[in-house]
Amino acid sequence: MDKRFLNYPDWQDTADTLHLFLQMAGKVKVERGYKRPEWGHVRMYLTIQGIGTGIIPAQDRNFEIYFNLVHHHVDVQDSLGNRTRIPLGDGLSVADFHGQLMGALDYIGTPTPINPVPQEFHDPTPFDQDTEHHSYDRAAVELFLANLHFAHRSLTGFLAPMRGKTDMPAFWFGTMDLSGIVYSGQPAPYSGSDMIGRNAFDEKLCEFGFWPGDTKIPVPSFYALPYPFLASIGSYGTLLAPEKAHFLTPESEFLFSLEDAFAAPDPQQAVGEFFRSTFTILQRLDRWDDLDWITEPLTYRK
Structure with a gap:
């Protein structure tokens, strides 16, 4: 790889x-x-x-x-x-x-x-x-595509067993990220007034994804973003894995860098561990209704 x-x-x-x-x-x-x-x-x-x-x-x-x-x-x-x-x-x-x-x-x-x-x-x-943006480095674009393919495998491996309403990985052009979403089915009206948030958030959910970094966070990273947004994770931070994963309080977001994932013996396993740990913390803070049904993998019988 x-x-x-x-x-x-x-x-x-x-x-x-x-x-x-x-x-x-x-x-x-x-x-x-x-x-x-x-x-x-x-x-x-x-x-x-x-x-x-x-x-x-x-x-x-x-x-x-x-x-x-x-x-x-x-x-x-x-x-x-x-x-x-x-x-x-x-x-x-x-x-x-x-x-x-x-x-x-x-x-x-x-x-x-x-x-x-x-x-x-x-x-x-x-x-x-816009005549200022005109750069196109083919090698960089191809490497970005390869990183997206790794992210897609990692996201799909985590999301596929979910039995509840789940959006599988897709690309969001606004923020240039690849992500999937697990929904709770529980209404959670959005209190903000911005158009994007008002139409994106109407039930409890958690978005899991990857993006290549931006002007604020310059490292490509995997993330988990629960909604309603978390003010803090308190003592549950001890459950966050792998070790270098962290929670950004201002953004209400969990992060795990691509560099740290690639440094692990099994990168895809490390990303899966990150996603599972963030979802566990979310459920400790605000357990969803019907969680056992949502997370129980569907069994395909012969």
Whole structure:
């Protein structure tokens, strides 16, 4: 297994450019998709060679936007056989990509204007005006994809046995993370006023995921984020594993770095241990109704 990785500052220019490219595709899906609870309609999907929107409905057809991060191009195609391709490479600015993507959607007959302002991103420059982000390091992108594949295996191994309502790993374009969610089925109204939180949080849940780092936390890390948010974990911190995992009080979030996972004798096992320990702590603090049923694996009988 490839245990290489990049901290966010080591490839920030490329990471930010790719992030903004993916945001545009995600926003197209937001505009066209049928609305689902907990922003389920905005999820994008990891594949062997990249990240895609999945099927997006249009008037008389379906279409998709697919980022091939091995051969480094974006395919925009519909169910009627129309297709066009955008090459990815160093020097392609966010503004240029925005123009090409909008043109590609026009070409296949699915024109979709989007809100050009980035979401959950440190630079608010509209896509069509952003000429500063234009870096594309192929090796860094391919390494990011390899890290996502490891994260997908680790997340799937942990989430798959859950019997209750569970979203399996998918890519969120807002924060550039890959995550899955376990739901309790218990209502928990959100007290905030922001649009994202108001539509994301309406029942007790715990999100488990991986993201490549950002301007605030520069190391790629696995995380667990319970909702309702935890103010502290008190004495239950002794249950947190592996040893280098920790709880960030201001963010109400558990973290375990990719570097520490790769340093373990069995990295995937270490990530699974992290997820299990965080879920155990959550249930000690606020046990869900029907927990035994939610966590009891479904038995497939012969």
